[in-house]
Amino acid sequence: DQQVKQNSPSLSVQEGRISILNCDYTNSMFDYFLWYKKYPAEGPTFLISISSIKDKNEDGRFTVFLNKSAKHLSLHIVPSQPGDSAVYFCAASFSDSNYQLIWGAGTKLIIKP
């Protein structure tokens, strides 16, 4: 049973436009959410996180939105740059599980010049 779902395997966006990556979850116990970015032949790198007590967190070009009632979070990248082309993973955790990460399958983002 997939607790964290990223339903879009890939997304193609024009350079300079907004990229929106989506993630849905089923476990209402999750209280901490993260986005990781992965380039080929490298390990995932942390991008941005959000606690369940917030509905938005911003860091430069990256903003994560959390909609707890819909069990949905999204990552917005504005403006999109060629270096943003990578696989993006959404992950969730909760304090009772010692913050072990449950990951989505990832979305491959392609930024077109």
Added chain:
Amino acid sequence: ETGVTQSPTHLIKTRGQQVTLRCSSQSGHNTVSWYQQALGQGPQFIFQYYREEENGRGNFPPRFSGLQFPNYSSELNVNALELDDSALYLCASSLSAGGPYEQYFGPGTRLTVT
């Protein structure tokens, strides 16, 4: 500051064999987590070690075992390899456990079981 390193980079084993994968954590980190990432999927949590003790385990059979050493480096051992064990194995270190500490990942070890 040295990042997380893993060895070997690639490995080919035969079904039924045993394998040991190694991970050196980032300086100052006392917690290591191991993940298995099958093709086209997200990483799946195997287990975590905190100060040389297992500190949580995912849904993996006992033939997946680990160790953490006093310098906080770690090993993942897999016995009786099966074809489905073919995957990218990722190690991540963090400052500590029990909180939403950022995890820093190594590049992974690609294991192929034939």
